[in-house]
Amino acid sequence: MKIIKSAFPLVIALFLTYAMNQSWGTLPPLGKLFSPFHGFWMNAESPESGEPTEETLQIAGLHQPVQVVYDEMGVPHVFAQDDHDLFLAQGYLTAKDRLWQMEFQTHFAGGRISEIVGEKGIASDQFQRRMGSVYGAEKSFEGMKEDVVSKTALEAYSAGVNAYIGSLSDRQLPLEYKLLNYRPEPWTPIKSALFLKNMSFVLASGTDDLKMTNILRKYGREVAENLFPNYPFQESPIIPVGSPVDFKSVPIPAGPADFTGLGSAMTTPEKDPNIGSNNWAVAGNKTVSGLPILANDPHLTLSLPSIWYQMQLVAPGVNVYGSTMPGTPNVIIGFNKNVAWGVTNVGSDVLDWYQVKFKDASKKEYWHDGKWKKTTMRIETFKIKGKKDMVDTIFFTHHGPVVYLSHEKPFKSNIPVGHALRWIAHEKSQELTTFYQLNRAKNYEDYKKALTFYSAPAQNFVFASNEGDIALWVNGKFPLKSKLQGKYLLDGTDAAADWQGFIPQAHNPHVKNPVRGFVSSANQFSVDPSYPYYLGWQYAAPERGRRINERLAVMEKITMDSLRGLQNDNFNIRARELLPLLFAQVKSPNAAQSKALAALKAWNLVNSPASEGATIFENWVLTLQSCLWDDEFAYDEKVPMNRPTMDRTIQLMKSEPASRWWDDLKTPKKESMSDIVMKSLQANIDTLVKQHGPQGPEWAWFKHKQTGVRHLIPGMDALSRLNIPIGGGGTIVNAATTKTGPSWRLIVELSKDGKPKAYGVYPGGQSGNPGSSHYDDLIDTWAKGELKPLLFLESADQKSNRLRKKITLSK
Amino acid sequence: MSKLIYSIILIVIGTLVGIYLPWYAMGLAFGLIAYVLNMPLKSSFLTGFIAGFLLWIISAYWLDYQHPSTLPTRMAQIFPLKGNVFALFVLTGVLGGLFSGIWTWAGARLRQK
Numbered sequence: 013m014k015i016i017k018s019a020f021p022l023v024i025a026l027f028l029t030y031a032m033n034q035s036w037g038t039l040p041p042l043g044k045l046f047s048p049f050h051g052f053w054m055n056a057e058s059p060e061s062g063e064p065t066e067e068t069l070q071i072a073g074l075h076q077p078v079q080v081v082y083d084e085m086g087v088p089h090v091f092a093q094d095d096h097d098l099f100l101a102q103g104y105l106t107a108k109d110r111l112w113q114m115e116f117q118t119h120f121a122g123g124r125i126s127e128i129v130g131e132k133g134i135a136s137d138q139f140q141r142r143m144g145s146v147y148g149a150e151k152s153f154e155g156m157k158e159d160v161v162s163k164t165a166l167e168a169y170s171a172g173v174n175a176y177i178g179s180l181s182d183r184q185l186p187l188e189y190k191l192l193n194y195r196p197e198p199w200t201p202i203k204s205a206l207f208l209k210n211m212s213f214v215l216a217s218g219t220d221d222l223k224m225t226n227i228l229r230k231y232g233r234e235v236a237e238n239l240f241p242n243y244p245f246q247e248s249p250i251i252p253v254g255s256p257v258d259f260k261s262v263p264i265p266a267g268p269a270d271f272t273g274l275g276s277a278m279t280t281p282e283k284d285p286n287i288g289s290n291n292w293a294v295a296g297n298k299t300v301s302g303l304p305i306l307a308n309d310p311h312l313t314l315s316l317p318s319i320w321y322q323m324q325l326v327a328p329g330v331n332v333y334g335s336t337m338p339g340t341p342n343v344i345i346g347f348n349k350n351v352a353w354g355v356t357n358v359g360s361d362v363l364d365w366y367q368v369k370f371k372d373a374s375k376k377e378y379w380h381d382g383k384w385k386k387t388t389m390r391i392e393t394f395k396i397k398g399k400k401d402m403v404d405t406i407f408f409t410h411h412g413p414v415v416y417l418s419h420e421k422p423f424k425s426n427i428p429v430g431h432a433l434r435w436i437a438h439e440k441s442q443e444l445t446t447f448y449q450l451n452r453a454k455n456y457e458d459y460k461k462a463l464t465f466y467s468a469p470a471q472n473f474v475f476a477s478n479e480g481d482i483a484l485w486v487n488g489k490f491p492l493k494s495k496l497q498g499k500y501l502l503d504g505t506d507a508a509a510d511w512q513g514f515i516p517q518a519h520n521p522h523v524k525n526p527v528r529g530f531v532s533s534a535n536q537f538s539v540d541p542s543y544p545y546y547l548g549w550q551y552a553a554p555e556r557g558r559r560i561n562e563r564l565a566v567m568e569k570i571t572m573d574s575l576r577g578l579q580n581d582n583f584n585i586r587a588r589e590l591l592p593l594l595f596a597q598v599k600s601p602n603a604a605q606s607k608a609l610a611a612l613k614a615w616n617l618v619n620s621p622a623s624e625g626a627t628i629f630e631n632w633v634l635t636l637q638s639c640l641w642d643d644e645f646a647y648d649e650k651v652p653m654n655r656p657t658m659d660r661t662i663q664l665m666k667s668e669p670a671s672r673w674w675d676d677l678k679t680p681k682k683e684s685m686s687d688i689v690m691k692s693l694q695a696n697i698d699t700l701v702k703q704h705g706p707q708g709p710e711w712a713w714f715k716h717k718q719t720g721v722r723h724l725i726p727g728m729d730a731l732s733r734l735n736i737p738i739g740g741g742g743t744i745v746n747a748a749t750t751k752t753g754p755s756w757r758l759i760v761e762l763s764k765d766g767k768p769k770a771y772g773v774y775p776g777g778q779s780g781n782p783g784s785s786h787y788d789d790l791i792d793t794w795a796k797g798e799l800k801p802l803l804f805l806e807s808a809d810q811k812s813n814r815l816r817k818k819i820t821l822s823k
Numbered sequence: 824m825s826k827l828i829y830s831i832i833l834i835v836i837g838t839l840v841g842i843y844l845p846w847y848a849m850g851l852a853f854g855l856i857a858y859v860l861n862m863p864l865k866s867s868f869l870t871g872f873i874a875g876f877l878l879w880i881i882s883a884y885w886l887d888y889q890h891p892s893t894l895p896t897r898m899a900q901i902f903p904l905k906g907n908v909f910a911l912f913v914l915t916g917v918l919g920g921l922f923s924g925i926w927t928w929a930g931a932r933l934r935q936k
Contacts, residue, residue: 047846056890058892782894
């Protein structure tokens with residue numbers, strides 16, 4: 013009894029220790045996290061002082077020592093003596109700044125988030141794996157291994173990441189591991205493949221086939237084709253109209269029989285339509301320097317730690333600077349002594365759905381081409397934090413995975429149930445080879461050759477060289493389809509509905525040194541309808557592309573600074589078009605409406621941060637679309653449908669004032685165009701008043717838009733930057749929206765003597781550590797529309813007052 | 824020995840253990856010291872609490888002073904202390920104190936058969 017009494021406090025102490033060493037729901041392990049010797053206090057880093065520091069680190073596996081110098085932005089400039097060491101150092105240094113992000117993003121891509129967050133991650137994880145993310149990464153990895161150079165790069169990169177992981181004690185772990193209470197696992201080359209495949213998820217997984225089929229079933233083919241035309245009324249395609257064609261096209265497949273699928277239903281959020289990008293290059297005859305200037309700003313969901321990580325990579329045969337993606341070797345967007353390149357996304361249709369007819373409930377056979385064929389199965393095991401493993405079977409037809417069976421609830425509303433997925437992201441591929449060769453490209457021919465290895469996600473690769481060439485290839489692997497094949501759900505039993513091979517790479521849309529003196533892309537239609545192949549029926553809204561082309565056409569004596577101005581252009585081309593049409597429909601406005609209209613009339617059509625007009629206009633577009641179309645296209649949340657685009661709405665206003673679509677079916681009255689415009693104006697004012705109070709400075713565009721750069725852990729506001737004062741918008745060249753925006757801005761001016769000048773910035777910072785001054789130190793520069801000069805070094809010993817730290821990596 | 828001397832011993836040992844061993848080793852060490860030195864039971868919790876409180880709050884303050892950053896403010900939003908860094912220091916000290924106090928008490932109690 014006595015002993016029990018004496019030991020009682022010990023039991024309490026042991027229990028307390030256990031409790032403080034564990035996470036409880038979202039509450040981190042308090043003891044481990046708050047201990048100043050182990051927890052978050054250890055993660056604070058002081059900003060570098062003036063004196064450069066030197067340090068040597070031992071890293072197993074290096075062939076020779078590697079010199080690394082960091083500049084004042086925290087960009088490492090890496091000088092290695094062979095490719096192997098270069099990629100090993102890239103892996104090591106990237107992990108040093110971004111380990112948690114690299115691992116978290118690949119866990120997400122591979123459907124393994126529930127290992128970290130428990131049950132609430134399962135639906136997302138299952139969706140990722142059912143869509144074939146792991147299957148696609150495995151296939152892609154097979155392709156990468158076939159190229160010795162890529163294989164070496166991936167293995168050395170992995171070794172570098174693992175060298176860093178191996179050097180970490182618990183107390184040195186990045187903050188997020190401490191908050192979520194887990195440890196990094198070893199990196200493997202397949203994770204790099206997963207990361208690259210995830211870019212297809214981000215950029216090429218949009219699918220409206222189900223919504224379009226729902227429209228087809230409700231309104232018939234004529235209406236569907238009329239309201240959802242296959243080329244915009246106003247467009248300025250990427251490849252200039254009338255560009256010479258230098259190939260003879262292969263025969264176009266006949267196409268499937270007419271088919272109206274079953275459609276299907278469910279509701280949950282969908283993809284963000286604002287992901288898009290701008291890039292362009294101007295020829296020497298339009299620039300002050302006489303040499304080409306290239307500009308790129310890929311728009312992605314803005315996040316912290318940043319999507320991009322800047323590096324300079326130098327080894328025999330290569331000296332390249334640019335932005336890398338943590339998780340993969342090479343520079344993705346950048347420049348070297350001779351060339352510069354950039355990318356924007358191609359919105360082509362590379363994802364199709366096939367309605368599957370299984371023989372019976374066992375799903376072992378399906379009907380195709382007049383025969384029962386065998387399905388294959390793939391077993392996926394999910395490890396769930398705090399729970400038993402979950403095992404899931406995915407059925408595959410020759411098309412691809414049946415993402416959801418007929419009785420299952422899809423993760424997103426645009427994913428049909430009972431359909432097999434055919435997707436370019438499942439193909440074997442060699443994207444790494446493309447980037448490896450681009451990093452080392454000397455001229456147009458090298459660039460052209462590099463692109464032949466690239467599959468997905470398809471990109472508009474803009475290019476400029478110091479030989480004076482500018483070019484743009486709309487590049488990727490495009491399925492060879494009949495016209496409009498895959499606009500709607502396809503018949504999985506019809507062999508003619510299958511993809512019939514691929515468009516030969518040399519026939520991909522391209523343009524070199526056009527007479528107009530510039531090339532550009534902003535995710536709009538790649539080509540005008542005269543191009544022989546079918547690539548897709550819907551692309552990003554044409555406004556950004558039209559604005560860029562309209563500006564570049566008239567700009568002369570171009571400098572890097574004038575292109576910086578264009579990257580930050582906030583002019584609203586849609587408002588220029590639409591406002592006069594709206595004003596013409598106004599009748600007997602009330603006081604609040606008159607006040608809003610007066611602000612719009614006084615507005616200079618620029619989406620500047622403080623503009624009230626921009627807020628009123630942008631919100632009016634939303635309420636107009638909703639008042640006009642929702643009665644027909646959003647009447648039942650179980651039958652998700654597309655809404656016609658603004659381009660189509662503008663056309664309706666211009667030339668179909670008496671169209672049946674103006675009437676609001678929800679009211680007994682028959683509405684006219686004017687009624688709908690006035691109704692949408694009132695709805696616009698009502699929502700703005702509700703959100704911000706009466707019209708005034710609180711209606712400033714940036715306050716309404718609320719651009720933010722958010723930490724990758726949802727809801728982690730303390731590690732995010734919210735309410736950033738920046739203008740722009742989704743259809744504005746400066747494409748900063750609430751959650752998306754220019755994720756990296758680059759401008760490069762090439763030079764004959766191999767000393768290119770470059771400027772760049774991204775909304776974040778080089779370090780992934782929230783305790784570092786480099787975590788978000790570039791955001792303010794980015795928001796102001798300014799750029800940082802990029803330091804392009806010739807050698808590790810080169811003197812510069814911008815160098816802060818020197819590290820020697822030795823074996 | 825007075826509480827002050829005990830506390831000083833605990834702080835010195837706590838620092839060494841903190842630098843080289845996992846975070847919970849401090850508790851075990853305090854329990855062991857209380858047992859070996861036969862600390863008075865009555866004041867044991869308070870002695871341990873004061874040592875743990877001071878050790879954690881001073882170390883946290885020292886780290887923040889050496890490496891000024893926005894991290895404490897961010898952590899004081901996550902926890903949520905409305906971004907109040909002073910409150911975050913106090914919370915750190917209280918957690919360290921509580922943990923140390925209970926272990927010191929446990930060690931002292933175990934000695935009193």
